[in-house]
Amino acid sequence: xxxxxxxxxxxxxxxxxxxxxxxxxxxxxxxxxxxxxxxxxxxxxxxxxxxxxxxxxxxxxxxxxxxxxxxxxxxxxxxxxxxxxxxxxxxxxxxxxxxxxxxxxxxxxxxxxxxxxxxxxxxxxxxxxxxxxxxxxxxxxxxxxxxxxxxxxxxxxxxxxxxxxxxxxxxxxxxxxxxxxxxxxxxxxxxxxxxxxxxxxxxxxxxxxxxxxxxxxxxxxxxxxxxxxxxxxxxxxxxxxxxxxxxxxxxxxxxxxxxxxxxxxxxxxxxxxxxxxxxxxxxxxxxxxxxxxxxxxxxxxxxxxxxxxxxxxxxxxxxxxxxxxxxxxxxx
Amino acid sequence: xxxxxxxxxxxxxxxxxxxxxxxxxxxxxxxxxxxxxxxxxxxxxxxxxxxxxxxxxxxxxxxxxxxxxxxxxxxxxxxxxxxxxxxxxxxxxxxxxxxxxxxxxxxxxxxxxxxxxxxxxxxxxxxxxxxxxxxxxxxxxxxxxxxxxxxxxxxxxxxxxxxxxxxxxxxxxxxxxxxxxxxxxxxxxxxxxxxxxxxxxxxxxxxxxxxxxxxxxxxxxxxxxxxxxxxxxxxxxxxxxxxxxxxxxxxxxxxxxxxxxxxxxxxxxxxxxxxxxxxxxxxxxxxxxxxxxxxxxxxxxxxxxxxxxxxxxxxxxxxxxxxxxxxxxxxxxxxxx
Amino acid sequence: xxxxxxxxxxxxxxxxxxxxxxxxxxxxxxxxxxxxxxxxxxxxxxxxxxxxxxxxxxxxxxxxxxxxxxxxxxxxxxxxxxxxxxxxxxxxxxxxxxxxxxxxxxxxxxxxxxxxxxxxxxxxxxxxxxxxxxxxxxxxxxxxxxxxxxxxxxxxxxxxxxxxxxxxxxxxxxxxxxxxxxxxxxxxxxxxxxxxxxxxxxxxxxxxxxxxxxxxxxxxxxxxxxxxxxxxxxxxxxxxxxxxxxxxxxxxxxxxxxxxxxxxxxxxxxxxxxxxxxxxxxxxxxxxxxxxxxx
Numbered sequence: 001x002x003x004x005x006x007x008x009x010x011x012x013x014x015x016x017x018x019x020x021x022x023x024x025x026x027x028x029x030x031x032x033x034x035x036x037x038x039x040x041x042x043x044x045x046x047x048x049x050x051x052x053x054x055x056x057x058x059x060x061x062x063x064x065x066x067x068x069x070x071x072x073x074x075x076x077x078x079x080x081x082x083x084x085x086x087x088x089x090x091x092x093x094x095x096x097x098x099x100x101x102x103x104x105x106x107x108x109x110x111x112x113x114x115x116x117x118x119x120x121x122x123x124x125x126x127x128x129x130x131x132x133x134x135x136x137x138x139x140x141x142x143x144x145x146x147x148x149x150x151x152x153x154x155x156x157x158x159x160x161x162x163x164x165x166x167x168x169x170x171x172x173x174x175x176x177x178x179x180x181x182x183x184x185x186x187x188x189x190x191x192x193x194x195x196x197x198x199x200x201x202x203x204x205x206x207x208x209x210x211x212x213x214x215x216x217x218x219x220x221x222x223x224x225x226x227x228x229x230x231x232x233x234x235x236x237x238x239x240x241x242x243x244x245x246x247x248x249x250x251x252x253x254x255x256x257x258x259x260x261x262x263x264x265x266x267x268x269x270x271x272x273x274x275x276x277x278x279x280x281x282x283x284x285x286x287x288x289x290x291x292x293x294x295x296x297x298x299x300x301x302x303x304x305x306x307x308x309x310x311x312x313x314x315x316x317x318x319x320x321x322x323x324x325x326x327x328x329x330x331x332x
Numbered sequence: 333x334x335x336x337x338x339x340x341x342x343x344x345x346x347x348x349x350x351x352x353x354x355x356x357x358x359x360x361x362x363x364x365x366x367x368x369x370x371x372x373x374x375x376x377x378x379x380x381x382x383x384x385x386x387x388x389x390x391x392x393x394x395x396x397x398x399x400x401x402x403x404x405x406x407x408x409x410x411x412x413x414x415x416x417x418x419x420x421x422x423x424x425x426x427x428x429x430x431x432x433x434x435x436x437x438x439x440x441x442x443x444x445x446x447x448x449x450x451x452x453x454x455x456x457x458x459x460x461x462x463x464x465x466x467x468x469x470x471x472x473x474x475x476x477x478x479x480x481x482x483x484x485x486x487x488x489x490x491x492x493x494x495x496x497x498x499x500x501x502x503x504x505x506x507x508x509x510x511x512x513x514x515x516x517x518x519x520x521x522x523x524x525x526x527x528x529x530x531x532x533x534x535x536x537x538x539x540x541x542x543x544x545x546x547x548x549x550x551x552x553x554x555x556x557x558x559x560x561x562x563x564x565x566x567x568x569x570x571x572x573x574x575x576x577x578x579x580x581x582x583x584x585x586x587x588x589x590x591x592x593x594x595x596x597x598x599x600x601x602x603x604x605x606x607x608x609x610x611x612x613x614x615x616x617x618x619x620x621x622x623x624x625x626x627x628x629x630x631x632x633x634x635x636x637x638x639x640x641x642x643x644x645x646x647x648x649x650x651x652x653x654x655x656x657x658x659x660x661x662x663x664x665x666x667x668x669x
Numbered sequence: 670x671x672x673x674x675x676x677x678x679x680x681x682x683x684x685x686x687x688x689x690x691x692x693x694x695x696x697x698x699x700x701x702x703x704x705x706x707x708x709x710x711x712x713x714x715x716x717x718x719x720x721x722x723x724x725x726x727x728x729x730x731x732x733x734x735x736x737x738x739x740x741x742x743x744x745x746x747x748x749x750x751x752x753x754x755x756x757x758x759x760x761x762x763x764x765x766x767x768x769x770x771x772x773x774x775x776x777x778x779x780x781x782x783x784x785x786x787x788x789x790x791x792x793x794x795x796x797x798x799x800x801x802x803x804x805x806x807x808x809x810x811x812x813x814x815x816x817x818x819x820x821x822x823x824x825x826x827x828x829x830x831x832x833x834x835x836x837x838x839x840x841x842x843x844x845x846x847x848x849x850x851x852x853x854x855x856x857x858x859x860x861x862x863x864x865x866x867x868x869x870x871x872x873x874x875x876x877x878x879x880x881x882x883x884x885x886x887x888x889x890x891x892x893x894x895x896x897x898x899x900x901x902x903x904x905x906x907x908x909x910x911x912x913x914x915x916x917x918x919x920x921x922x923x924x925x926x927x928x929x930x931x932x933x934x935x936x937x938x939x940x941x942x943x944x945x946x947x948x949x950x951x952x953x954x955x956x957x958x959x960x961x962x963x964x
Contacts, residue, residue, distance in 0.1 A: 049528035050499075062862050085864045093862055101855035105877045114873065115863050153616055154385075164859065183384040184555065185599040188610035210529060213558070213601040217610055240606070254533035255603045256558035258585060267534040272500045 009073075010204045011038040011061065011091070011172055016070030018056050018228075021277075028277050030056040031067070032228040032284075035303060038172065043198055043205040045215035045236075047251070048225035051273055054208045057225075058176045061206065062093040074172075089119060092165035096177040098157035102149040108160055109145040115167045130167075137201075138163045138193060155186035162193065166201075173197070173205045179214060191218050212255050216240060221309070224248050227273055227284045230303055234310040244312040246289050283315070291316060343415075344372035345516055345549050346396065351409035353391050353400070353573075363620040365391045365404065367573040370647070373566075375516065378543065378550040380564035380581065382557060384596075386617055388573035389553045390521055395419075396551065397436050397519050398426050414516065432462035435510035437539075439522040441502035445494040445509075452478070452490025455509045462513050477508035480545075481538055500531035504538065511542055518543060520552045524559065536563055557600050561585060569593045572618050572628035575647055579654035589656035589665050592629045627658065635664050702953020708946030712939075716762035725753035727760040727913040736929060745935055748921060757913035758936060764914045766943070768828060769895040773887050775833040780840025781883050787841065788848030789871055798841065805838040814897050818906050825908065828901065832894055839890070840883050847879035854878075881958030888951030892944040899940055915940055 018031040031053045038044050048054045059065045061072060066081035073079070079087050095101040103111060112134060113127050122130045132142050138159040149157055158178060165173060175194065179187040195218060197203050209215045215222060216236060223233045224245065232245040243249045253268030271288050274280060280287050283296040295315050303313040312318075353366035366388040373379040381389040394400050396411055398418065411418040413434060418426070430436075438444040446454055455477055456470035465473065471490070478486035481504040494502055503523060510518055523539070524532040540563055543550050552564055560567055561581060568578045569592065577590040588594045598611040615632035618624050624631060630640040639659065647655045650662065658664070697703060715722065724744075731751035739746050745754035787798040805813070814831045821827035851857055852875065860874045895915075901907030902916020910917060915936040922932035 049530065064858055064862055088862065088864045093859065095855040095859065097855060101859055103856040103860070103874050103878070106873070114865070114869075118863070118865055118869070161859070164863070168863065184557070185384060185596060185613035187601075188599045188612035191610060192612065211601075212529070213603040216603065216606045217601050250530060254530045256532070256536070256556065256562050257604055258558050258561050258597075258600075258602045259604055260582065261562060265537075267530070267537050269530040270534070272498050272528070272531055 007039040007041065009037045010040045010075060011206070012071075012073040012076075013037070013057070013061070014071045014073065016057070016060060016067045016072065018053070018060065018065075019068045029228050029279060030276060031060075032279075033070070034225075034228070034230055036223055036230060036233070038204050038206055039221075040204055041198065041202050042220045043194065043207055043218055045219035045222045046206060046208045046225060047210065047212060047215060047222055049210060049273060051227065051276055052225040053228040053276075054225050055176055058093065058174050058206070058208055061172075062091055062174050063088060064093075085119065089168040090170050091172045091174060092168060092170040094158070094162055094165050094173060094175040094178045097181050098154050098161055099149075099181070101161050102157055102164075104149055107146055107148055108163075111160075112145075112164055112167050115164060119168050121168060134163045134167055137166060137197070139189075153186070154182050155189055158182060158190050159193065162190075162197075166197070171202075171204060173203050174208070175205060176208045177210065178207075180209070180211065187214065194218060212251065224251065227276055227279065229284065229313060230311075231285070231314075232310075232312045233303070238307075238310055244306055244310070244317045245285075245314045246291055247285050250288075283313075285314075344412075345375045345377075345414060346373040346551065347410075347412040348372070348392070348396065349410045349412070351392065351395060351411065352407045353388070353395055353404060354407045355404055356407070364407075364623070365573055365620060366395070367623075368409070369568075369570075369573075369575050370409075371568050371575065371578060373517070373549050373551055376544075376547050376549050377566060378540065378552065378564045380560035380567035381551065381553045381570060382555070382560050382567055383570035384555055384617070386572070386620070387570040389555075389570045392570070393519055393521055393551065393553045397430070397434070399436075428462075431458045431515070432513040433515055434517045434519065435513070435515040436519045437503075437506050437510050437521070437523045439525055441499070441506040442494060444506060445502060447494050450491050450493060451497070451505045455490070455505065455512050458509065458513050473512060474508070477512050478505070480542065481505070481508045482534070500527055500535065503527060503531075503535050507535070507539060507542065511546055511548065514546045515548055517549045517551065520550065520554075522554050523552075525554070525556075532559075539563065557585075557597065558603070569596070572623060573620065574628060575655075575657065576629065577654075577656050577658075578647065579651075583651070583654050587665065589650050589654055589661045590629075590658045591633045591635050591660075591664065594665075595632075595634075635660055696957055699953045699957055701949045702957060705946045705949025705951075705953055708942060709950060712762060712943050712946065713766060715759055716766050719756075719759040719763055723753070723756035723759045725756040727752060727756040728911040736925065738929065739931070746929065746932065748918075748932060749925070752913075754918075754932060754935060757918055758915070758939060760913040761915045761918060761936065762939065762943075764908055764912060765895050765898055765916075765940075768825060768898050769891045769943075772829050772832040772894045773836075773891050775829070776835075776837035776890075777840055777883065777887050779833070780837035781844045781880070783837070784841035784844030785848050785871055785875070785879070788845035789852060789867070789875065795845075799845070802838045802841050805835060806842075810835050810839075811897065811900070815901065815904065815906065818901055823901075823906050823909055828898060828907065832897060836890060836893070839886065843882050843886055844879055847882050848875055851875045851878050881954065884958065885951045885955050888947045888954065892947050895940060895943060 013034055013036040016031055016034045017029065020028040020030060034057060046054045046057065060067050063081045063083050071078050074087065074090060109131060112131055116122060116127050116130060131145060135142055135144060140156065140159050140163070149160065152160065179190050182190060191214065194205055194207065198205055207215060207219060219236050221233065222236050222239045224231045224247065226247050232239065232243065232248045239248065240252060243252055250269035269288055274287060282298050283289070283301055286292040286296040289296065293315070301313045301315045303311045304317065305311045306317050349370050351366055351369045352364065354362055354364040356362050369388070369392055381392060383389040391400070391404065395406055396418065400406070406419055413429065445451065452471060452474045455474035459465045459473050460467065460470040475486045475490050478489055483489050483501060483504055497505065524535050527535060536559065550564070552560065554560055564581050566580050567584060568575045569590065570576065571592050576592045577584060577588065579589070584593060588597060595613045599613055601610060602608065613632055618628050618631065624641060626641040626643055627645045630636045633640065637660070645657045645659060647657045650656045729752065733751060734747050735749050735751040737743055737747045743753050743755070745758065747753055748757070783798050787795040813835050817831035817834060818827050821830060857870060857874050860870050898907055898914070899916030899919065902914045903920040905920065907916055908914045918936040919933050922929070926933050
């Protein structure tokens, strides 16, 4: 994809940091200078382990918390947590757990029509029609409107949660692990739903996940986060075919496979992420990195472009190819 | 058809026969969580129980461990461990086998470890009581077990309290605790679901390796097909409280003999096959209080014919040591008998 | 990026889309709720119909017939002033039940609102409200009510005031805790992100989910309040004599406890039965008000 074809950025994150705690020593840096761009009409997956800051970023984008520093731009205009309701409408969020994201005491109809009325999405007399449109968008029957959340299965609840997000007609959907609480046989229906919402409504989706196998099927681009920073961003097939960051490589090698694999081999990555309160100096991945060099212990690498649409935060990006992981061979 | 005729060259370590678990209710309409489940686990075999939520896999495991929640009862069937009937054991007899002969690893190690006791002491507790080791010997064994789980600086870690350890380390401590008495059977209930991908990878390798070292058999409950593929050699696929298919992992993955297994594979993302379209299974699992007659999967099955909704569907051998509960397995999958 | 066709997607079958037909158990199948309601309704009915049912005027003295045992004329006997015990018991129910129910309303409303505000907004509002609550909590509540009534002087209005001043803190604590939990729930976050104002989020999304705890507590609080009135009556601080009231009946009867024991036991049993009924209702409501209505 050449620069001319580059689709317009709908959401831009610039140097965003988020710190918790006021003391000088025990500051938790949940986000530590994140740059990320969501293009119009794309599904961008944000992948990382617990503590990588991916959910914190989602909260900042949705406006439920504010960043310590940095900017979030929506169509080039800066937005903050205290945003106007029209700006709030544009970005909607879908949560992980469909069992806690719906008010157990409200029927689907009252939950959805409340949103429609508060935002005056449609005139009062058209609310019934709009409800039925929303239901068909997420693949639910109109009879579902008068039921309570407890009467639905997990997958159906997630559809209702998506319908609620869609009710205000947003441009951007932030989905925080929307399928990880669902059964395998249901996951695919929700993934399908996101794909059809993108193609039919032109929504831009930031899809947060920890399961690489899931995002591989859905995302156009993938951003890998590690300890509050973006380690690598690339097109989905590029990322899996030639991961440049050692962490991305390890992450891919760690995915449990359907095919037989030698368990005698040592695991792809030792140890666990260090605490975001006491970050290592230099590259934050260096304590677990097999390729760490003296440079890595001193200076932190910035997210640099290595190819069109492919950026990596590693001093040795492009030079680690001589030791490709077993998995990248399979993709070549 | 040859009904459940397994080669009996080795006496099974664990034998579950016609296990039915339910919630008895005086007012009728009681729920059956597990229905007529039979399987055997040989010594040293790593056996997987796979299924989605509500399939009864966890209840089966809990029945083996004697940890069924209040109100849930074994209605029928037998569970034999090492020749002894587990279900008729007194609590005292059960305590004598839980730990030294049979151990359990839970999904959430934080709730399974005692927060007020140092982890080394918790590991040493089992060997002291069951193997009759002295306090010093047991402590030494505990440190050695921690070392074998790959935790650096084991002597120092043994003095830590559970809350001072990360999730991955806690799960390693759980594994060390479970294996400290060299049990013949280790029961695992989704032991890596709460862990990150890279840590899950470490823990699965560790578990497989330690079980092999100690000669322990494994009964592994999970919803993740890929995790079973990595850890187990034989598996049962459960649906709506019943076993739909049983076989060796590789054979089941390469040539499933039940439409549910096939559909489950088609709905799950396979990391090594990203181009494949994911096909969700339409419909919902049947109600546990009022299951449909015949095959429980029939209402959602693309191959279902009229006869699928009547009669019982026993697990029959369709290939060598490969069992399916589908009448039509031969026609659909071309089984060779 | 995608190597597979995504244009024509699977549409979920309509069959899947229907909610599971799960019937909720109706309230009347809740045994403890029904039993509690029956007991309390009978008590209320007896109290309301006291003027009709009572065979005698409860405050009319007849020293000639003092301290009689149960008989055809006086089913439960008479007290030392010759007043009919049964009539005093029925009229006493009017006083005790009325104060019990009414005394709960003000602390319930005030405590719930303050607790919701403290829990929802947090920050300095929460700190101030909770410090005040802590001050009240530092005293034994029972003792505080008694002391307040002592200061305010006996009488119904000072009982209301004393109970209201003291017992709102319990509701405040309960509701605050529930609101803090509910605020973390994703459906509340979703409502806030959906642009709803605070009043709406509190009223529509948090309120209905936290109020059940406060209602359940209110049931046991009524029992507590009746105990307070009875205790005050016993101490001579409650309702001014000669108004019939269970507490003063017990207090009056105590000098005859070894001989005419039923005089103290009968009003005591009335207190216990009322308390039991209200507790059963509380239990039943806990089940009924949980959104899943399991079991």
